[in-house]
Amino acid sequence: MAAAATQGRWLRGRVKAVPSGDTLVIMGMAKADIPPEKMVTLASVIAPRLARRDGVDEPFAWESREFLRKLCIGKEVTFLSHASPPTQSGMQREFATVLLGGSTAQNVSKLVVAQGWAKVKEQKSESKEDVAELLRLEEQAKEQGLGKWSKVPGASDAAIRNLPPSAIGGYSGFDAFDFATRNKGRSIQAIVEQVRDGSAIRVYLLPEFQFVQVFVAGVQSPSMGRRAVSENIAQVDGSSDKPNGASKAEPHGQPTSAQKVASGPTTVEVAPDPFGREAKHFTELRTLHRDVRFLPETGDRFNNLTGSIYYDDAGEVKNLALELAKNGLAKYVEWSGKMLEEKDKRELKAAELEAKKNRMRMWTNYVPPVTNSKPIHDQNFTGKVVEVVSGDCIIVADDAVPSGSQLAERRVNLSSIRCPKMGNPRTGEGRENYAREAKEFLRQKLIGRQVNVCMEYSRKIPVGDNTNPGAVTADSKVIDFGSVFLPPQAKGEGVVSSVPSTTGGQPAGSNVAEMLVVRGYADAVKHRDFEERSSYYDALLAAESKAIANRKGKHSSSEPPAYHIQDLTTASAKKTKDFLPFLQRSRRMPAVVDYVLSGHRFKLVIPKETCSIAFSLSGVRCPGRGEPYSEEAIALMRRRILQRDVEIEVETVDRNGTFLGSLWESRTNMGAVLLQAGLAKFQASFGADRIADSHLLAQAEESAKRQKLKIWENYVEGQEVANGSAVAESRKKEVLKVVVTEVLGGGKFYVQTVGDKMVASIQQQLASLDIGEAPVLGSFNPKKGDLVLAQFSADNSWNRAMIVNVPRGGIAQSQKDEFEVFYIDYGNQELLPYSRLRPVPPSVHSAPGSAQLCSLAFLKVPSLEEDYGQEAAEYFSELTLSSSPEFNAVIEERDTSGGKAKGQGTGTVLLVSLVNEGTSSNISAAMLTAGLARLEKRRRWDTKERKAAFDELEEFQQEAKTSRSGMWQYGDIQSDDEDSAPSTRKPAGKR
Template identity: 90%
Template structure:
């Protein structure tokens, strides 16, 4: 906006500053980040001159400037500049006619003169109509005694400000630290006179007009480029004229750039930091020559104040520090941030984090530090606490998931805190001090109580010995973290705001632990996900340290002596029997549910832990029908609860037998009533407490045919849930075949499984986004990811099987081999078709189950007819969309845990087409592409019957010389058609 280019035409702009009663700084209306601006002087008028810092005003100079400031600051104006010859010094000033908003009736010069705050300049040349009008208005103001023409005696003298010495750049009578201390918490009115950079302002403190520099607390904006020269970065010598005649130098203190400027050190001009000008302009537009409120926090020895600055914007009060951080023009700094209250500190930190995530302005090229934590969204739920694993980990039964579902219980690790470790005797890890107290505190507070859980982030942690990196395996697991709120038992327990805007009622469990010294707040890195209530945790930790609570106390930690009889010899447990029988009933805590009727109990009074089994009550063993349901019921009902027991005897294995009550209810009765146990009177009904109640409970379950009694017929013996006269009921799954491997193996997926539909729905609703930036996402072997299937471009859960050479992708086309865990197929995909797997679908096990045809042997792909067998099996199973009934004959667990395609537990099944009832094994035998596996033909009557039924199909293939029988019998010598003979016993 050069003068030559703007003379002669009207321009529009916004008033940015008002330096005096006749001068304006007008900013252009361009959309640039920093629009052009110019300083103009009102044409034909002269206002009283203001003092510079420590000088003396002309009379009415301040009132004149205030009138013009309040009239014009921040408003749109239209102005016309006039050509003016340069002065003798060579400097030129631009004079302008300024109209408020473009209205001809709002001529600023006329308004100033009419109110008596300026006089009309003497005209050397011929006067025009505007000057004549100004002279008329001036005479009118004089007559009325307005402004500087006041007729009140002594008014001119009273209008001159008595300016105290400036506090900037040295010692004055002003003590910034004393001022901040005495005005802590008070809102001080001020007018900003200069903006040094985005976070440093020079202001007049009203009403004393103390001129002081104020640093905005909690933030630091990019510098405007001034730096202290290296040779001058020293503390000034302490001279004899210092207060109190002190001559001893103070300890050397590293100064901030702003303090070096304030101290008057030699400066050199350097280019501003990136976005330094933008930050300064942002602050100027909101505070320069405007009324602000300052909350002083502290002062330094250069008489600079540090505090919060609040300004008004369209009637709304805003915090300058927060607005700068939101707009990516300042970063949070701890040295002054710690002065703020928790609410302001949290808001500024959150604003900075959001600006970093969105890469706004100074964070444009920001690369977050490496972290293995990811946020979790929309994972809030309510439920009852089932188990306390440790002081910072609990298991919650989700109210929204049906009882018995694999996802009914959810493990929640408390966000942003760390409790002492419980240790593991098996690995030699000792228990840390206060670990038991932290766990016991949660047990007493939470077990069986309703809680509100706000899931916040997940983190991948390595599995293995963390103390020995060389021994650490490549595998890792994902742990979910959240904040847990204990639901109030009465209406008056308070409300805590949640991360997603809701208000879960109750107390923050993590904060309860920290304030008692039973946990400490995690020191997170800059960009790391953390609890939404992290500041409250830090405040609680400070309180615990100050009060010397728990692990912060100077005393010795509590000692614990609990003798574990579960690992002791049978003789030693029998020695304890008299001590457990001398009191008829003992108080105990259920430490672990071993099975539906067998538990590990801790007996505090006797300082021991024991294995305990219910007398006369037997639940199905592990692997039998309803065994898991019995365990789940006991976990919900008595795990980690206070119970009472009566010990009757101890068996030869060291397990104590007796009765157990929870809330005066016999737990044996609960199991029997639910149909999850049988009453065995052979234990001796006369010595079993409540034996008549146990018998009644079992009769009730029989009448209702509940659970293990579902096939009960009166008068028949029940064996493992079915009558002895019936054949053992086999498990049958309705499945579809999703992938065929060689050797008769294939993958199936259950039809009608709600989990299948849920996973598919969640995957379909995901916002996949752009391909990851190289280096930001480095999947390793064994990691679960999202992968795009090449056949239909759908996104599915997959496990990384192989990675490129070097282990990290160097280009978007580097190839990874993946195994689709929900379908069983495997392929190679490029890096740009992989994404991070959301935590919501990470923990659900793969939906594809490896299976194999029972009773038959199918040649592998490397053997003769192996390829033909695989193709025919695919034709039988994959070409039809009809589901199959898979009768599970056996489970082969020799493959261990699933690690990829073709490994893990194998279901040996008889696969029957639901529509045609054709048996796939029979079809393979008939085609000569499989043969009977005769080694275990005589194991059971059922197996022999199945073999006999299938043998006719194999005989037909032999007769027709189909497939592998083309050249005759190919049975190996070691597969006898007769049952194996028994080996004679070896005499010793």
């Protein structure tokens, strides 16, 4: 508002600041982020001057300013500007008549003079009547001894403030560290004299009048830049020529050279950051020349203080940092935020996140960072901890899911923490320090205990060679994260979560993640913005700070405790036999069940003897893997004894190095538990006299027989059935109707299930796609493991494929650069140029590949590099691909040693017998008859069923030998180790 434009008419405004006893800063009433403002001096009066820099107040200067400040600050006024001549320095001050209040408006000049806080100074622009009234009021104040006219002896000297050396100027006499330490947590009264930017202010600390710069803890507002000046920047009082400050700190609270007090002139000018002015104006409106409460947290070596500022807003106390963050005028900063209480930190982070989501002010153009996590809602459950996988991962049996269901056990990774890795001996990855201690701590605290689980988010984790975390590939897996709580009634469980009750669906009790972190067994994960995290993340950060301060666990300077366990499960049979006397020294010894290998066979750790052993229950045998009820037996043992403290009694060791004996958990014989549930058979031939509690085992089996439980469901009393044979013979094999899509050689091939609706749907969607031009280089950069659309070179059809290898350099430099792709729905593989690749549509992205890798059961087929390998592959292709016949694939076995599918020739393999549905011809028999395959005898005698299949196929192999077909052209080929077992058939010509 220019002076010439406003003279002669009354204006309305609100008092924003009161620099002295006769000066006001009035801002307009316009609805704008930053309304116009002007500084006016009360007409016809002059108040005592406040000290400038390191000067001295005039008597009663502070009291005069305080009277006017309390009278006018934040209130609406009406004012009329008067013309005034320039001063000798050329500056033109604007004088005004200011009226306070509504219909009963009062002249502010008269109020000040009447209380004796200013004297009258006659000006030409004032009417004689107004001056006369002011003079009358002045005389009245003098007579009454009011304000500066006090008649009390020594009052004038006493009304001069004794100002200490300024902290801003860097003078001695004030130690910010010492001050913050002595007053930490104490609320100190202060008056804000200047606002440097939204989160940096200069205050008088009362009653000592120490003038200090304060950084608002936990937040940083946009900078106000740096002005072009020709003198030192630092100011030391509230009447500076540059009340807004001139220095810039980057980052907030880390002083620049300007904050250290410039030792000479500077001419550098930096414009304010976006929304810097708005943030400064926001803080001025609420704190400038107002009473606030300051809670110091710390100081720095430049004598700046950091702490919280609280101000009054219509009777409500508000936190300046929180209000700035809510309104998008400041961001949370960790360096000072960590000093605050957990509740305050949590509120600040939540306010910043909400401002980002709403894109308020400084977050207008905010783009959330890419994250591969997503929240999980409505998946809270209770259950019993079945297994501790590692220090930050457990398996919980969901109470709401039947125990026989595949979803009965849920893997839960603890949210927002990371424990040391357990390592993997198979890959050569070593165990990190305190990994065992973290896992053991969880085992002792949680195993078999009822817990409350709050699922919070899931994250896509790349594995293998996949480096693109955002791609949904066969190499990616989704991991679920949640917070786990022990019930509140549990005593002595360590740290109690900050959640006091179960209100809002959040369980109370001991937060397991917090228990780990506070003991130094885990670190809190440093999350990125917008990344999902634990609902109790602030408590985890506080626990981590406590662990670091107390040097707990991995934060300790000492070496972790040594842990040496001799693994006898991989040792030779002789070594295990040598160890037997040590395990028989005491009848019963404590052990920990490390793994359930089958219903009756386990891996145990024996701490007393510092060894781990393979252990089997004497005289108790459960169905083998793949047989009915075998999984139930394993599930029962997992629930009852996995990772529990048990007692064992070792009787002997077998020729494979497995120790035999009895096992008790809580004084309950686990062999009897299996037998009573109908999940095992008692083998008395083992030597009942040597088996502990043999009478209990026999009684348990008889009970299951009477009730016809599980494996005894078809039991007829008096009819003996060989152990395991009834179960094995009754098993029905799975049969798939398939077509062969690709032959790899070595007896391996890919099939596609006939009539699969998913396959038909994918093919229909791909056929209807409108494939555009080849993408521009750089806009589409497929990486190894990514799923893409690829144009098959044989028929130019578009199919789903996985990138197996990329061009040299990682990305395509031209449209002709070739990528190696694997067609996940057919099993074939080829090299394609970049121009034949497209991004895969979301509609067909997530469906698993349709091609299934198979191998001929019971046969050993030469690989392509071996003799007759090429001939075998070509002959197999003729039998399966020439007329695209349909086959019945009888699944004999599943080989999962290859892991998840990652490309051609890897992944789970189905060992099948392939029978042509039209001609009923057996492909295995045809391969044997042609002398292009031979029987694999290694597991011939596993079961009667397998032996019968071998005997049937051996006739076709014998036919090839007799006719010298294929590989038998020069007689019997040299047998390998697998053929060293004796033949079950007599040689030809012998009786």
